[in-house]
Amino acid sequence: MCRTDQVPNEPSDRDQDAGATDAAFTSLLEDSAEELYEQAPCGYLSTLMDGTIAKINNTLLDWLGLPRQRVVGRMRFTDLLSVGGKLYHETHFAPMLRMNGEINGIALEIKAAGGSRLPVLVTSKVKTSSDGEPILIRTTVFDARDRRTYEAELLRRHREAEEARRQADADRARLQEALEVLQQSLLPATLPAVPGMEAASYYHTASPDLLGGDFYDLFPLDGTRWAFFLGDVCGKGPKAAAVTSLTRYTLRGAAMHDRDPVSVLRTLNAVLHERYNSGDARYCTSIFGFLEPDGDRTAVQLASGGHPSALIQRADGSADYLPTPGGMLIGILPDAQFTTARTVLSRGDTLLLYTDGLTEARIGPGRDLYGEDALRDFTRAQPPAGPQALVAALTTLLTGFGDGLDDDTALLALGIPATPPAAVGDPLA
Amino acid sequence: MIPLKIHTRGAATGPVLEITGDLDHATAPALRQCLATVALTPGQCLVLDLSGLDFCDSSGITALLTARSLATAQGADMALAAVPANTTRILRITGLDRVFVLHPDTETATRPPDVPVTGDRPA
Numbered sequence: 001m002c003r004t005d006q007v008p009n010e011p012s013d014r015d016q017d018a019g020a021t022d023a024a025f026t027s028l029l030e031d032s033a034e035e036l037y038e039q040a041p042c043g044y045l046s047t048l049m050d051g052t053i054a055k056i057n058n059t060l061l062d063w064l065g066l067p068r069q070r071v072v073g074r075m076r077f078t079d080l081l082s083v084g085g086k087l088y089h090e091t092h093f094a095p096m097l098r099m100n101g102e103i104n105g106i107a108l109e110i111k112a113a114g115g116s117r118l119p120v121l122v123t124s125k126v127k128t129s130s131d132g133e134p135i136l137i138r139t140t141v142f143d144a145r146d147r148r149t150y151e152a153e154l155l156r157r158h159r160e161a162e163e164a165r166r167q168a169d170a171d172r173a174r175l176q177e178a179l180e181v182l183q184q185s186l187l188p189a190t191l192p193a194v195p196g197m198e199a200a201s202y203y204h205t206a207s208p209d210l211l212g213g214d215f216y217d218l219f220p221l222d223g224t225r226w227a228f229f230l231g232d233v234c235g236k237g238p239k240a241a242a243v244t245s246l247t248r249y250t251l252r253g254a255a256m257h258d259r260d261p262v263s264v265l266r267t268l269n270a271v272l273h274e275r276y277n278s279g280d281a282r283y284c285t286s287i288f289g290f291l292e293p294d295g296d297r298t299a300v301q302l303a304s305g306g307h308p309s310a311l312i313q314r315a316d317g318s319a320d321y322l323p324t325p326g327g328m329l330i331g332i333l334p335d336a337q338f339t340t341a342r343t344v345l346s347r348g349d350t351l352l353l354y355t356d357g358l359t360e361a362r363i364g365p366g367r368d369l370y371g372e373d374a375l376r377d378f379t380r381a382q383p384p385a386g387p388q389a390l391v392a393a394l395t396t397l398l399t400g401f402g403d404g405l406d407d408d409t410a411l412l413a414l415g416i417p418a419t420p421p422a423a424v425g426d427p428l429a
Numbered sequence: 430m431i432p433l434k435i436h437t438r439g440a441a442t443g444p445v446l447e448i449t450g451d452l453d454h455a456t457a458p459a460l461r462q463c464l465a466t467v468a469l470t471p472g473q474c475l476v477l478d479l480s481g482l483d484f485c486d487s488s489g490i491t492a493l494l495t496a497r498s499l500a501t502a503q504g505a506d507m508a509l510a511a512v513p514a515n516t517t518r519i520l521r522i523t524g525l526d527r528v529f530v531l532h533p534d535t536e537t538a539t540r541p542p543d544v545p546v547t548g549d550r551p552a
Contacts, residue, residue, distance in 0.1 A: 234487045236454070283491075285523060306523035328524030332494060337524070356522075360486070369515065407486070 043120070043141030049134055051076035060141055065113020077139065082109040082117055093122075097137065101126045107144060119148040183211055186244045191218050194226050194414075196293050200391035202411040204357070204398065211241040213284075214355045214410035215248055219255075224292065227255040230353040230412045231286030231307060231330075243282045246275065247330075251288055261288050261303035265330060265338045269305065272331030283331035287324070287353050291414065296347050298416060303340040305330040308356055308372065310341075311379055313390060315348025315418060319379035321372070322351075348384045350415030357409030358394070361401045370401070387413035431483045432456070435463045440539035443473030443505065446496075447535075449481030452489030460492045464499055471504030476538045480511035490519060497529065506530065510538040 037044060043060030047053050053075050061068055064080060078086050085108040097103045102125040112118035124139040183205075191199040205212035216230035229251050233243045247268060254267040265288055276282040287310055289302025302310065304324035313319045327339040345351060354375070361370040382393050391413050398405055433456035436447040444467050452460060469475055477496060479485075485493075493509065500507035508530040512520065520526040532538035 232487070234491050283494075306525070308522055325521075326524055326527070328528070332525075333528065337527075356487070 042143070045077065045139050045141070047077050047137045047139065049136065051078055051137075053077060054136060063112050063118055063141075063143070064110065077137075080110045082111060085109045093124075097124050097126065101128075101134075107148075110141070119144040121147070179211060182238075182241055182245075186211075186215050186241060186248060188217050188219070192220055192226075194218070194220075194291060194293060196296070196416060197291070197298060198387045198415055198417050200387040200411075200413045202391050202395050202398075202409070204405065204409040206236075206357070206406055206408050211237055211244075212408040213240040213244060214357065214408040215244045216353070216410050216412040217248060217252065218412070218414070219252065221255060221290075226291040226293075227252075227289070228291065228353075228412065228414060229286055229288040230355065230410055231284050232355040232357075232408070232410075233284040234282065236408070239282070243272070243276070243284060246271065247284050247286070251286070255288075255290075259290070260340075261290060261301055262338045262340050264288050265303050265305045265327075266336075269330045269336045269338075270334075273334055276331060283329045285329055296416065298345045298414075299342070300345060300351060300414075301340065301342045303327065303338045305336065305338050308354065308359055311352040311354070311376060312343060312345075313350045313352065313379050313382070313384055313415075315346060315384050317380065317384055319376050321376065345414070345416050347416050348386075348418035350384065350387050350390050350413050352379065352387075352390060352394075353412045353414075354394075355408065355410045357405065357407035358398065358411070360407060361398070361409075362404040362406070363401055364404075367404065370404075384418065386417045387415040390415075430455075433459055434481075435460060437463070437467065440476065440535075441541045442539045443469060443475055445476045445478055445535060445539060447478040447481065449483075451484040452482060452492060453484060453486045454488040457488040457492040460489075461495055464492075464496050467499075469500060469503040469505040474506040474508055474538070475500045476508050476510055476532075476535060478510045478535045478538075479513060479516060480534070482513050482516060485513075485516045485519065489516075490523065490525065493529070494525075508532055508538050510535040 038058040040057060040059055043063060044055075044057040045053055045060055046055040052073065053071055054073070056068065056071055061071065064071070078089050081089055088106075088108065093103060093106055093108075102123075104123045106122045107119065108122050109117045109119055121142040121144045122139060123142075124137050126134045127136050127138055129135050187203060191201060199218055201216060203212070203214065203216075213233040213236050214231070215233070216228075218226060218228045220226050231247065233240045233247060250268045250271045251264060254264040258264045258267065265286065268286070272283060285304075285306040287302055287304045287307045289300055292299040302322075302324070304310075304327035306327055306329035307324075309321040309323050311319060311321055322341050322343055324339040324341050326337060328336040330336065343351070359370055359372050359375055362368065363370050378394075378397060379390065382390060391411055394411055398409060431450040433448070433450040433452060436449075438445050438447070446463065446467070448460065450456065467475065475496060477493065497507045510532040511534045512531055517526070517531075520529065520531075
């Protein structure tokens, strides 16, 4: 109130004037302590120490929808509360009040007019006599509907956020699982046993988040022949994986009917070219071949489509490429040409197929290309101890490349052990 | 890693793209975007000058094939000029040395058609 602007200047009159002004305002507002108590914007009640309601204001009676005579002297504070409110009052509210003499802003529900529940915030304070004995409890009751709505909204939003987060976690886990299953479907779980032969493989994906584009397989055809392939689909990720899947099953299917590796690659070329000719060009490189084991020797016939030449480690310690020059990328041209080659593996010989992750690796401080010559020299330096030993040595070599190995890498080695494997279960052994 | 830079200029035979730096998984999309803006008319030859190419992986090879497809679709030819040894090696392994038209340098690649061209052959 800006009294100083409205009262006379004489200091001696100030106190008298102030009292008069307050009275004027009070009468102007038709307010009084009694009026304020009864019509306050909150509920007031006073109870005896046993909870019996001794005094209650009109505001609270209106909320309750009860006449004064049914409440005062007849009901206890807890009679106004919902069942949950009664319990909470008994277990927390009353003990805290007894202990501390006051309790602030406790959320309770009262049974309001019309049978509804009214959320309220309750504050109580114990009035004591001059000798410190508690004589009554004064309580204020605030309507907390707005606040409860706000809290409910906050809670709802919180639950929604929690649900969204849980859903996102579940989606991520499902996607990861799908990627793993898909990746595994692109590679054989185990390599089959080929009579008299040994096989070994290695697979490395440059990024665990991206499906790799390298693939290989080894599978039986008719009991006397086996087929194998290894290749590299351009690109990475789901689109490359779809090409890898199509490539793998096309090669497996074609191998059943074709005895010529070039025909098998031509079939794959036709399938990929037809599927991916328009727009999003997808292609792969691959070596596909047949094995015909016969005693100590295995005849190998293979064909290459744009893939680095296979390397053969011989029992005498030499190692040389099996050239397949001129074989083209598979899936680019309708009339692509593929190059075939034949060889025979004897005891101690190993045929190595690899993807360019190995030969294109960048090594040393100058990030120089590892290259085909280095791979041949490395293989020459290894004892001819069979496919598993060669793949183990190459795995160590690749691990040593560290960051230089920035592409996917697959290895498949097929050979005939220098000493025949122990003939387990052979009655003549 | 050497950043990819592409400089486009015109020649009597058509547009010439001078490509320098690394052409790989990360940078190949930039070449594709650039190719989409190159205007070709039937009979022209799109020349990719690779003399400044430091590195080219399978994604880079794919981008070169995309360039060839785009040129073919517009009735134009496409040629590679001054291909570095490493990339020549990859083109040989993948059989693409018989798919792309290769020139020793851009001068040869952009020689007007009335002058006899050696090494050129239909794609």
